[in-house]
Amino acid sequence: MAGASSSVATKREIGKATRDAFGRTLEALGADYPDLVVVDADVSNSTRTEWFGKKFPDRFFNIGIAESNLVGIAGGLASSGKMSLVSSFAAFITCNAYDQLRMSVAYPHLNVKIVGSHAGISIGEDGASQMGIEDVSLACSLPGFVVIVPADEESAKAATKAMLDHKGPVYLRVGRPDVPKVYAAGPAPFAIGKANQLRDGSSVTLIANGLMVAPCLDAAEALAGEGINARVLDMHTVKPIDRDALRKAAVETGAIVVAEEHLAHGGLGSVVAMNVAELKPVPIRYVNLGDQFGESGSPDALIEKFGMTAAKVAAAAREAIAAK
């Protein structure tokens, strides 16, 4: 298991959005990856690939509002030996271009990087049509894809580099709002497929990714006051899942909570449940978006309404422990 607890932020501060960290890292690393070509479907000022585009205009193409063509072009570039990266809103690039992801990227197993921004309900006021809440499920259903959901600014930086260093198709999910820092300043521990243990505990394991990692740390702190020692895992890679970390969580803590800003079906919760059921069945409880669309509202109001909070995680932990 990678990750030392010394890298965890000691106090809860708001950091940059994961899309910003991704965009700045892409811009900074562009010179180190001369084969990288970035293609946009006219949302680069939202997904933050515009920073790369301004610095490397000969390796940046805006092909218009056409996600199917976007992903197809990425497949062609990769077939010709480039490393292509395409980004759009998570909802559009996974839903609109799904058959292109399947046929023009996954089936030939090409070196294409897919970045879906504006994930989850935390985008706020724009509402349900813009909220990618099924993207992780869809990406996990593409054979050979690596699927990554970073928790915060430092994690997103490290994930971006790991994505570029991985040979093969990767889906990276990033979010719109500024989010609490999980990791201290400096390079965050990050290895594809290896969960980061942020806090050890023996009563229950809180497993999360993306926006839900920070609330799990806060929930663990609150539970400690009740005498419950919660382990916290940042499961930034949904596929391939860290089965070793899951087995240890089940064996050593006997109860699990999975928290994610995603629909119940097919996300991290489903993947954890599938593996834990096989490795060592223990009670599992879930904090997620259930089976419903989002709506308009401020990010904070939506996070509260949809239960993406430390209080919900703590309540789920108590339930899971009671079911042991």
Added chain:
Amino acid sequence: MAESLEELRARAQSVRRDIVRMTTEAGSGHPSSSLSAVEFMTAIYFGGFLRYDVKNPHWPDRDRFILSKGHAAPVLYAVLGQAGFFPHDQIMTLRKLGSPLEGHPNMTRLAGVEASTGSLGQGLSLGVGHALAARVDKKDFHTYVMTGDGELGEGQVWEAAASAAKYKLDNLTVIVDRNHFQQTGASEDVLDMDPIDGKFAAFGWHTQALQGNDMEEVLIALKRARAVKGQPTCILSLTRKGQGILKLLTKLKDENYHGKPLAPKDLDEALAEIG
């Protein structure tokens, strides 16, 4: 070494024989969809238009050919086999378990196949990607894409057409195999996309229309396409589905004959008609 007109005509007949033999052996497949495309495929691979090296199939400077109408895989396998990308007799393993000659092309299993296709409408975007890669790398390779006519119902084709025009991709040629039929009937009846060349022209493409089963016309069209500057080229290839065995298909009372092989009892008659 480019073959002569007479050699190309003879090779086209040989490609046709391969198509009907391999699909009948397989017991399934799309021979009629393959037969319409024979002249262009033969001319591209053997007429001196496509730069390739069978010993180095991933040569970065090679020209690319993408069969967007992936169900016509038999014609692709016939020309690749005759070109020497794999032992020619391997065509008789078409669609069998373990054979890299799958029902639709799989680029990860067979040298010379540039794209995994079969879900229609995706090949032209791939071609745009290759053409942009050439531009980024300042290479002079050319990319050919062949689509069907029914395939033009897919909206992605037109997304790709618009983007190719935006970047003035004169290193990209699409050949529309206008064989007038698709799965359930005549293309005009299912979804009339005429004027096809007019649509591509409206998107900013250079266009040509010609009789695509006439080898002499095909050679002229391919030469012209390479001379176009500042625009991608669309060649509207007017063909007959099942070209080469039309008399037999008439006798079988099925001029579309979509997605099925000839019965073993009809094979000799087909080969005799091809000549």
